[in-house]
Amino acid sequence: MAQGFRERSFFARNPHVLIFLACLGVFTLAATLMSEAMGTGALSTSFTKILGQTLCLCLVAIAMDLVWGFCGILSLGHFAFFGLGGYMIGMWLMYERTRLIVEPSLAGAALPPTPQEISDAIAGQIFGVVGTSELPLVWSFAGSLPIQLALVVLVPGLLALVFGWLAFRSRVTGVYLSILTQAMTLALALYLFQNESGLRGNNGLSGLQNIPHAGGVSQAWISLWFLWGSALALALGYLLAAWIVSGKFGSVIRGIRDDETRVRFLGYPVEVYKLFVFTLTAVIAGIAGALYYPQAGIINPAELAPIASIYLAVWVAIGGRGRIWGAVLGAAAVSLVSNWFTGGGAPDIRLPGYTISWVNWWQVLLGLGFVLITIFAPKGLAGLVDLITQRRVPDRHGADAGPDQSALREAEEGR
Amino acid sequence: MSALLEVSDVSVAFDGFKAINHLSFSIGPAELRAVIGPNGAGKTTFMDIVTGKTRPDSGQVLWGEMSRSLTRMSEARIAREGIGRKFQRPTVFEDQSVEENLVMALKAQRGPLAAMFYRRNGEDMARVAELAREIRLETHLPRIAGELSHGQKQWLEIGMLLAQEPRLLLVDEPAAGMTPDERAHTTDILKEAARTRAVVVVEHDMEFVRRLDCRVTVLHEGSVLAEGSLDHVTANQRVIDVYLGR
Numbered sequence: 292m293a294q295g296f297r298e299r300s301f302f303a304r305n306p307h308v309l310i311f312l313a314c315l316g317v318f319t320l321a322a323t324l325m326s327e328a329m330g331t332g333a334l335s336t337s338f339t340k341i342l343g344q345t346l347c348l349c350l351v352a353i354a355m356d357l358v359w360g361f362c363g364i365l366s367l368g369h370f371a372f373f374g375l376g377g378y379m380i381g382m383w384l385m386y387e388r389t390r391l392i393v394e395p396s397l398a399g400a401a402l403p404p405t406p407q408e409i410s411d412a413i414a415g416q417i418f419g420v421v422g423t424s425e426l427p428l429v430w431s432f433a434g435s436l437p438i439q440l441a442l443v444v445l446v447p448g449l450l451a452l453v454f455g456w457l458a459f460r461s462r463v464t465g466v467y468l469s470i471l472t473q474a475m476t477l478a479l480a481l482y483l484f485q486n487e488s489g490l491r492g493n494n495g496l497s498g499l500q501n502i503p504h505a506g507g508v509s510q511a512w513i514s515l516w517f518l519w520g521s522a523l524a525l526a527l528g529y530l531l532a533a534w535i536v537s538g539k540f541g542s543v544i545r546g547i548r549d550d551e552t553r554v555r556f557l558g559y560p561v562e563v564y565k566l567f568v569f570t571l572t573a574v575i576a577g578i579a580g581a582l583y584y585p586q587a588g589i590i591n592p593a594e595l596a597p598i599a600s601i602y603l604a605v606w607v608a609i610g611g612r613g614r615i616w617g618a619v620l621g622a623a624a625v626s627l628v629s630n631w632f633t634g635g636g637a638p639d640i641r642l643p644g645y646t647i648s649w650v651n652w653w654q655v656l657l658g659l660g661f662v663l664i665t666i667f668a669p670k671g672l673a674g675l676v677d678l679i680t681q682r683r684v685p686d687r688h689g690a691d692a693g694p695d696q697s698a699l700r701e702a703e704e705g706r
Numbered sequence: 707m708s709a710l711l712e713v714s715d716v717s718v719a720f721d722g723f724k725a726i727n728h729l730s731f732s733i734g735p736a737e738l739r740a741v742i743g744p745n746g747a748g749k750t751t752f753m754d755i756v757t758g759k760t761r762p763d764s765g766q767v768l769w770g771e772m773s774r775s776l777t778r779m780s781e782a783r784i785a786r787e788g789i790g791r792k793f794q795r796p797t798v799f800e801d802q803s804v805e806e807n808l809v810m811a812l813k814a815q816r817g818p819l820a821a822m823f824y825r826r827n828g829e830d831m832a833r834v835a836e837l838a839r840e841i842r843l844e845t846h847l848p849r850i851a852g853e854l855s856h857g858q859k860q861w862l863e864i865g866m867l868l869a870q871e872p873r874l875l876l877v878d879e880p881a882a883g884m885t886p887d888e889r890a891h892t893t894d895i896l897k898e899a900a901r902t903r904a905v906v907v908v909e910h911d912m913e914f915v916r917r918l919d920c921r922v923t924v925l926h927e928g929s930v931l932a933e934g935s936l937d938h939v940t941a942n943q944r945v946i947d948v949y950l951g952r
Contacts, residue, residue: 535822538824555785556785563818
């Protein structure tokens with residue numbers, strides 16, 4: 292028996308992976324065919340961008356589900372990592388685009404411009420709004436795409452590593468850890484709000500939708516490129532997350548969520564596992580942010596405010612934490628519905644003496660929905676899917692179908 | 707016979723209350739020992755000190771042939787050194803299957819990367835099957851541990867302890883909430899385990915201790931009151947005073 296053992300393949304053990312990838316593929320194909328770039332124009336370019344952004348939000352929701360739903364760390368800082376990823380790519384986008392504008396205009400001068408003159412001219416363009424024309428130190432590598440791409444991963448990753456190491460080493464857990472992560476997020480947002488931070492203060496970075504060296508390409512096509520890129524990142528993120536949680540590592544982190552002390556007495560270094568998950572998910576969040584903000588076109592410190600990270604937790608809770616597709620479902624559903632309400636899709640309700648404008652009331656509706664789901668459906672939207680699938684023959688893992696020895700066995704139930 | 711675990715002159719106080727008071731204790735590499743004592747005698751604190759959950763204020767805890775000190779090691783490090791612990795309340799991972807619980811406990815590399823790239827193999831699964839037979843859960847492997855009865859959870863936890871292949875097992879009230887038949891089987895498992903390793907059982911139930919048929923250490927107010935066979939210690943006048951009240 293020992294020799295005959297063969298574990299079933301990853302996809303056989305986790306059928307949701309193939310189902311999800313198929314759905315994502317169909318969605319991407321449909322969105323592509325209906326896009327403006329393909330000439331049909333059933334979906335406007337701006338809506339294609341919203342779909343692409345939604346995919347990025349689904350990716351960061353997966354990260355949140357890994358760290359909270361599976362490992363039990365309610366981080367209220369993962370949207371800060373998302374924002375940092377956006378800032379890192381935004382710096383290159385802004386710098387390079389400005390350089391391409393500034394350089395030709397300087398080329399007309401009698402003497403060829405020195406690198407210092409070019410750098411000053413770019414800085415003047417970018418930082419005019421905050422009243423300086425010096426390139427801050429943090430922009431040292433902004434001219435290099437490979438370095439800024441590396442920073443998309445490194446900056447959120449290192450911040451999470453240092454912060455996590457300090458927090459987990461001191462065994463800060465539960466609500467105290469949540470407060471700590473929220474404080475980190477708030478401090479980061481407040482820092483970025485200052486002009487001295489070198490990232491244009493509350494103006495943030497803008498014009499990110501204009502991709503340098505792609506001047507001849509229409510926004511319709513660029514939006515499609517980013518949709519594909521986001522879909523690919525989401526697919527890879529989903530595969531990685533599903534693979535991580537399917538094996539013994541998944542067992543251990545779910546164990547940490549349910550009873551940290553017990554895991555420690557089994558000999559597992561709990562702090563190392565937490566740090567690993569916290570840092571990995573911060574990196575995933577950074578990548579998602581780097582794909583999101585070129586589609587949004589603008590990033591400012593308000594995006595990093597603690598409320599954004601709380602929303603992230605709300606999405607995952609509504610979708611159903613502890614299941615990767617639940618997180619995706621929650622993020623997609625809430626952000627699309629939110630777009631519909633705040634984008635004027637929902638007609639205002641006129642009551643005598645008061646008009647319910649959904650742009651304002653949507654938040655109330657979301658809050659109410661969150662409370663109701665927490666109380667009545669702790670498994671979230673994913674729990675609704677359970678209701679349907681469990682109508683079929685229950686999976687008894689080969690056990691007797693009933694207490695009576697003569698009762699039907701699973702094998703006889705036509706499976 | 708040299709000792710596997712040597713606790714010498716250990717004291718620990720919580721807010722001035724001396725939970726452990728100059729306690730000395732030692733156990734050999736293949737020995738079964740029962741620890742009894744009234745409530746508040748320091749039985750659980752004693753286990754906390756050995757497993758690294760509580761740091762002693764003074765005294766030494768030495769482990770193994772190399773006589774290494776355990777007092778500076780983390781809980782996880784001590785567990786990897788070969789000390790396994792079963793808690794008073796059965797603590798298994800209720801959200802996961804019996805099989806997953808056992809696989810997680812199996813002796814293996816404990817780092818995150820090792821866990822991530824771990825693949826189940828025939829050897830390990832045969833070991834899991836063997837353990838499951840021993841704890842009478844062989845037909846329950848795919849079940850979620852949370853569905854098990856109280857006694858079955860106790861057994862699963864003992865099984866997880868054995869899966870770690872520790873050199874010392876610390877077992878806190880293993881028979882609590884078990885039927886007489888389950889108790890008898892638990893005794894067999896513990897006696898079998900003690901043939902190859904050290905087992906310390908903390909228990910309230912004298913009948914259970916009698917069935918273990920081993921040396922008994924009586925704790926009282928944080929230190930050892932008496933040690934010897936069960937008949938020897940129960941004949942001790944001070945032990946009788948402590949248990950019946952002065």
